[in-house]
Amino acid sequence: EPEAGAGEGLLAHLARRACVVVTDEFPAFFIPRMIEAAAAALPVRLEVVDSCGILPLRATERVFPTAYAFRRVLQRTLPRHLDDWPRPRPLFQLDLPRLEESPAQLLGERWAPASEALLGGDADALAALPIDHKVAPTGLEGGADAANSRMRRFLSEHLRRYGNERSQPTDEVASGLSPYLHFGHISSHRILRTILREADWTPEKLGKPQGKREGWWGLSEGAESFLDELITWREIGFNMASKRRDYDRYASLPEWAQRTLDDHLSDPREHLYSGDDFTRAATHDALWNAAQRQLLAEGRIHNYLRMLWGKKILEWSKTPKEALDVMIELNNKYALDGRDPNSYSGIFWVLGRYDRAWGPERPVIGVLRPMSSTNTARKLRVKGYLERYGPQAALL
Structure with missing residues (x-):
């Protein structure tokens, strides 16, 4: 919109010349x-089309406590949906009939x-838009062509290493497809179908439905690991958002998680930071600051x-609810895949959603799963990551 509210009435105006309005379903x-x-x-009639994932949102009415259950x-x-692919040219x-106008x-x-000028990304034209100009543009190119190019590069160069190396931040092998999926520039159907076709896959390769992360598809280790992220972990977020209106509220957390966090509300925090401190990557922790700069x-x-x-x-905020607000604000404001059910899953996983209790009980986090920068640096190769997103990155 060139100015706030400029689009008001547009849909109704177009609908007067239509027999039906069709839109995508998005539960967040x-x-x-x-x-x-x-x-x-x-x-006129409004049709909402569910193209959110491989499993239709209404294939189950349950909300699932863990990824294993889902x-x-x-x-x-x-299996009954794997032959039901979207048609590439449905019309x-x-x-x-053609429009007369x-x-x-x-x-x-x-x-x-x-x-x-605006369509071409001219800086002066963009500067006039009523958007938050404090959020700088990234170098990522959008669109279906860029999405397909990214997918092809991932499948040819990184998929075979994905199972063993996806956690490594230096020389990473992540697909980078999350923003494209979020904005509809590529579909999980296209990604899945490409993987299955290139592997000469047939339904006869499917294993028993035991809930295991690997082995069910009958594919390589890298493909199995990636499809678990693309389908299980991505679509469990869509399941939650479509079934519970409070998917983005603290009250939606499991009772055990809320209880343990409540038990430790008064625990002293070793470090406390404001929302502005977090935004500016101004903490004592070099690895955390690097992640925020990225x-x-x-x-x-x-x-x-x-x-x-x-x-x-979570550990450096006054309360868990304040931590949740900070995570949602930073993620929705700066992440290209923010405001997505999958993003909310990641945020709420921090607070116990889809997880279990981890002993022993610890200050502040209770029996939530702990993570530390020290252990992360010990497990992963982070030197190159710290160099790339170190303090000098703030000058970019």
């Missing part, structure tokens, strides 16, 4: 409320087309370090 952020409002206001249902249910050869004529002066510069954090990032925010 403000999209469900927007769809409900549109359905109530439009003079994985077992996936493995029992998914091909249909004899549809061009889009520009139909929209008139009130909704004039965006200028070439978020500011690239709109993402390496997958493993994203977990550490959240765990430390």
Whole structure:
């Protein structure tokens, strides 16, 4: 929008010339409320299409406490959906009537087309938009072509190493597809179908539905590990968001997690930081600061370090609820895949969702799973990561 509210009335105006309005389903952020409002206001039928993942959202009505529980249902249910692929050209050869007016004529002066300067990313044109200009652009190119190129590079160069090396932040092998999935530039169907086709896979290779992370697909270790992330861990977040309106609220945490955090509310914190401190990467912890600088510069954090990032925010905040607010604010504001059900899963995992109790009981976090920068640096190769996102990165 060139100014706040400029798009008001556009959908209703277009709907007056339509017999049906079709939109994507997305169970998070403000999209469900927007769809409900549109359905109530439009003079024609509104169809919402579930293309969120491989398993349809309505294939199960349950919310799952763990990835293992969800994985077992996936493995029992998914086979019947594996032949139901989206058609690449669903309207091909249909004899549809053409608009008598061009889009520009139909929209008139009130909704004039965006200028070439704006569409081309001209800095002056972008500066005039009513957006938060404190959030700097990243170097990541969007669009379907870029998404497909990223997928091809990942499958050819990194998939075979993914199972063993995906936690390593230096020379990382992560797919980098999360932002593209979030914005609909690529679908999990396309990614899955490409992997299966290149492996000459057939349904006869499927194993027994026992909920195991690896071995069910009958694929390589790297492919099995990646598909567990793409399908199990991504879609369990969509499951939660579609079934519970409070998916982004503290009250949605498991009772055991809320109880242990409540038991330690009054514990002294060794370090306390404000939201501004976290934003500026101004903590005592070099590895945490590097992760935050990566978020500011690239709109993402390496997958493993994203977990550490959240765990430390929990330990260094006055209360768990304040920590949750900080994580959601930073993630939704700076992450390219922010506001996504999968992002919320990662944030709430920090606080116990989809996890179990870990003893012994510790200050501040109780029986939540602990993580430390010291242990992370001992387990992983972080030297190159610290050099890349060290204090000098703040000058970029």
